[in-house]
Amino acid sequence: DTGVSQDPRHKITKRGQNVTFRCDPISEHNRLYWYRQTLGQGPEFLTYFQNEAQLEKSRLLSDRFSAERPKGSFSTLEIQRTEQGDSAMYLCASSSYGARGRGETQYFGPGTRLLVL
Amino acid sequence: LAKTTQPISMDSYEGQEVNITCSHNNIATNDYITWYQQFPSQGPRFIIQGYKTKVTNEVASLFIPADRKSSTLSLPRVSLSDTAVYYCLVGDLGAAGNKLTFGGGTRVLVKP
Numbered sequence A: 001d002t003g004v005s006q007d008p009r010h011k012i013t014k015r016g017q018n019v020t021f022r023c024d025p026i027s028e029h030n031r032l033y034w035y036r037q038t039l040g041q042g043p044e045f046l047t048y049f050q051n052e053a054q055l056e057k058s059r060l061l062s063d064r065f066s067a068e069r070p071k072g073s074f075s076t077l078e079i080q081r082t083e084q085g086d087s088a089m090y091l092c093a094s095s096s097y098g099a100r101g102r103g104e105t106q107y108f109g110p111g112t113r114l115l116v117l
Numbered sequence B: 001l002a003k004t005t006q007p008i009s010m011d012s013y014e015g016q017e018v019n020i021t022c023s024h025n026n027i028a029t030n031d032y033i034t035w036y037q038q039f040p041s042q043g044p045r046f047i048i049q050g051y052k053t054k055v056t057n058e059v060a061s062l063f064i065p066a067d068r069k070s071s072t073l074s075l076p077r078v079s080l081s082d083t084a085v086y087y088c089l090v091g092d093l094g095a096a097g098n099k100l101t102f103g104g105g106t107r108v109l110v111k112p
Helices: none
Strands: A005-007 A010-013 A021-024 A030-036 A044-052 A053-057 A066-067 A073-079 A088-093 A112-116 B009-013 B018-024 B031-038 B045-050 B054-058 B061-064 B070-075 B083-090 B106-111
Touching: A005 A088, A010 B009, A021 A088, A021 A112, A030 A073, A044 A066, A053 B031, A053 B054, A053 B061, B009 B018, B018 B083, B031 B061, B045 B061, B045 B070, B070 B083
Parallel strands: A010 A112, B009 B106
Antiparallel strands: A005 A021, A021 A073, A030 A044, A030 A088, A044 A053, A066 A073, A088 A112, B018 B070, B031 B045, B031 B083, B054 B061, B061 B070, B083 B106
16 A cells, blocks of 8 residues: 555543654655644644655644654654643645646545544 | 635435535635545545546546636445545645645435
């Protein structure tokens, strides 16, 4: 399977604990996005990378959240001191961004469902 | 980013054609229209994308009128497994930072 993969698929943690999620994009894709989705809502943008550079962060991404993509391949999203409001599905997407005029389609992974007790 | 409006839900029966219309009155010249499908507890799955007129692939067709202020996703002969949420998105695919803005989507229920 050469699609986007995420690990773990499910995570249950207690409030105040730190959690880290991993995303492996499609191998030739240079852009990687993180989204968050709560029940009954569409995904919301959190941040994105082009290669290893983190180019934009949403206001939704509080100081407790940090994302990295150290070698321009896989990415990690860490949440420190988790709160019950962090419970959501965390989605990763990747795309191949090139010269203007070439369409960029984002392909999503299966997501990591986080439950904070 | 152009805002989209689509019906909250639609019911259909197996074997019927389902058409979901999305309004995007303030679509910009460089914007493309993209549709995703999402099943419960899964990530959105890309269905189809277009700029104008008609686009067809193995799973769906996308109809875009000349003024591009709306688009219609057509799913031919749906089956129970097509029950999902369908999202219409509009955005400039060539833009720096193509942050997808999802609305609430259309919940399609296919009945036997």
